[in-house]
Amino acid sequence: MLATTLLMTGCKDQAFVDINTDPDALTEVPPANQLLNAIINVHDRDFEAFYDNYQRIMPWMQYSTGLTGNGQNFTQVYDNFANRYGGLYTGVGNAVVDMEKLIEKLPAEEQLRYVHIIRMGRIVKAYYAFYVSDIYGSIPYTEAFQARYGGTLTPKYDTQQALFATLDQELKEAITVLKTTPSAPQITVGNLDQYFGGDAKKWVKGANALRLKIAMRMAKVDATKMRSIVQEVLASPADDLMSSNADGWVFVAPAAFNNGGNWSPAGLRASKPLVDFMWDTQDPRIDAFFTKNNYSQANIDLLIAANPRQLPVGTKEPARRYVGGFTSPDQSVNQQNVQRFYTPRILVTNGNRTSIDTLSYIQPRLFQAAYSVNGTVGTGRNYFPVITYADFCFMRAELSAQGITTENAKNWYEAGVTSSLDWYDILAKDAVLPEYTPMTEAEKAAYLAHPKVAFNAAKALDLIASQEYIHFLRQPTEGWATWKRTGFPNASSTLALPNLVSNGATLTVPRRAPLGIPAPTEPNYTNRKAAYDEMAKLPGFGTDPQDATGRVWWDRP
Known part of the structure; x- marks a missing residue:
């Protein structure tokens, strides 16, 4: 891990900025390093974390709120929003194209050793182009990234429809090459591939999952094309498709990777709709997602002993210490709610003031492993998901529930829920979340059997989308996409998200950049x-x- 950290830092500091302004500097960079640079640039985006996720998408999707609730016009504030766009043209796309240009300068027999890494890079570029277009629509792609190699400085914009078709073809070509035995031994990629360690088989699985995801975006605009891609992907040999959490497309980085900058998730309140649902269903992920409030028995005893006394003698620690904040602005400013939930008690001990807070927060180390808790800097690892196995299972469950495939929706739904539970259990332990209790098989079985979770064909899409929504807490942009694609969760779904009301008027949630x-x-x-x-x-x-x-x-x- 230390070697990987040094490698990341060295690549970012030594070469990447230079080669974006000086093409001659490319001759000094090993081609494979540019794959690492592309991967890092997908995830090393603190402005996107803070402005896009923490300040915009998470409150819009009712994953979190501000300290005192959501502001009256919080759905209408877009300052500094949509930072992903620049990352495609100043980082990810350029790094992949630069890698290919470097390889083109090698002797012909040496180039044969790079056919796999070229496709790995193209899969990364395809994913990030999809990620950008997902909320922007038309973007430059087929004519982009070529300016310093004699290409145009004024690239045309690809329509989203044309782009999705192009990306699908690029992914198909990459899969074909990665499955074909190359004519020469391939270079050892190792830690330069921070997703799969150079494992071509896992890249094939990731690319197929991405094809499925892109196809499902087309359900309402080109159902015929969507069905064709889905059928083609799912007809692949089993070894070409994700089958466990070990196949997940996830970037895992040491605590130092996002320590500092705008990464801090401090101040993200847990939301009442999500906390209430998870508490009611006894979701074993609840302590991975949220912190307990401050009403421990020790703090209660201090409040009883305070002068003046702040709680009656005999007050006991409540059974429930996971409490979410109101997501609707009008609920947050209701005076009864302000008094009960947003007015913490203050303890003064030896001149030090301690706020005893009623509400929970998002677990900060879930988003920043180095986050300091009680003065101790975290030493765990960060997980940045692209497509997890749970995501893949839920996609197959959706397709079956909608009659697009003949697979068993119940089986894929339950596989999705179970793999999500397992994934967050791994993440929580690896990120060293405070006060986290590892899940038991009994807890997982009880959760799957709960009436609000157990599969019911009559409301299959509602249940599947609700569980997708929960799973995407660590990937809120996909939770946003799920809501746009399916209409779930909503005010009347199994996991109910209330209408957002401000000054008596229902707010409209944004849908694009x-x-x-x-x-x-x-x-x-x-x-x-x-x-x-x-x-x-x-x-x-x-x-x-x-x-x-x-x-x-x-x-x-």
Whole structure:
């Protein structure tokens, strides 16, 4: 792990900035290092963590709230939002293209040793292009990343429909090559591949899962194409598909990786809808997701002994110490709620003030393993999921529940729930979450049997989407996509998310990134404006490019 940390730091500090401005510097960088740079740039994004996830998507999706609840206009604030866009063009995409250009400079016989790593890089680039387009719509891709190699400085924009088709073909080609025995021994990738350690078979599984995910985005706009891709992927040999958590596409990094910057999740309140559901169903992930409030018996005794006394003699620690905050702004400012939930008791001991808080927080080390708890810096590991096995199972459960496949929806649903429980158990222990109790088989079985969790074909999509939503706490952008794709969770679903009401009016939750208005002085103004004008013709696009309540191509009513 130490070697990996040093390798990451060295690559980032020595070469990456230079090669984005000086193509000649590429000759000084081993080609395989650029795969590592691409992977790091997918995840080393603290502005995205803070502004996109903590401040926007998580509150919008009712995973969390601010300290005193959500602001009256919190769904209408987009400052610094959508940081992923720049990462494609200044990091991920460029690194992959640079790697291929470096390989092209090698002798022909040496190039034969790089056919696998080239496809690994292309899979990373395809994923990140999908990730960006997912909330932006049309983006430059087929003509992008080539400027310093004689390509255009003004690339055209690929429509989302065309891009998804291109990405699917690139993934298919990569899978084919990775499954074919190469004509020469391949270079040893090792720690330069922080996803799969150079294991071509696992890259095939990841690429197939990504094909499935992209296809499912097309369900409402091109059902025929979606079905074709789904059938093709699921007809693959079993060895080409994810079959356990060990196959998950996840970036695992030491605590130092995101220690500092904007990574801190401090102040993220747990949300009442999610906490209530998990408490009611006795979800064994609850202590991995949330902290207990401050009403331990020790603190209660101090409040009893305080002068003046703050609690009656004989007060006992409550059975439930997981308490979420209200997600609807009007509920947060209700005076009864303010008094009961948002007004902590204050202990003064030897001149030190301690706030005894009623509400829980998101477990901070779930998002930042180095987070300091009671003065102790965390030493665990960070998990950054791309596509987990649970995600793959839930996709197959959805497809079956919707009649797109003839697989057993119940089996895939239960496999998804179980693998999610197991995955968070691994993550919680590896991240060294405080006060975490490892799950037992009895707890997992009881959870699957709970009436709000047990599979029911009559409300299959509701149940599947609700469990996907819970699983995506560590990947809130996918929770957002699940809500847009399926309409779940909602105010009347199994896991109920209440309407967000501010000053008596129901707020509209954003559905895409606000698009900046192009200026005529921009070098690529013509292509950008043409792309936006074409997107404006899509159903539900919104009043203008900056209307984040509008929709991209795949997101239809």
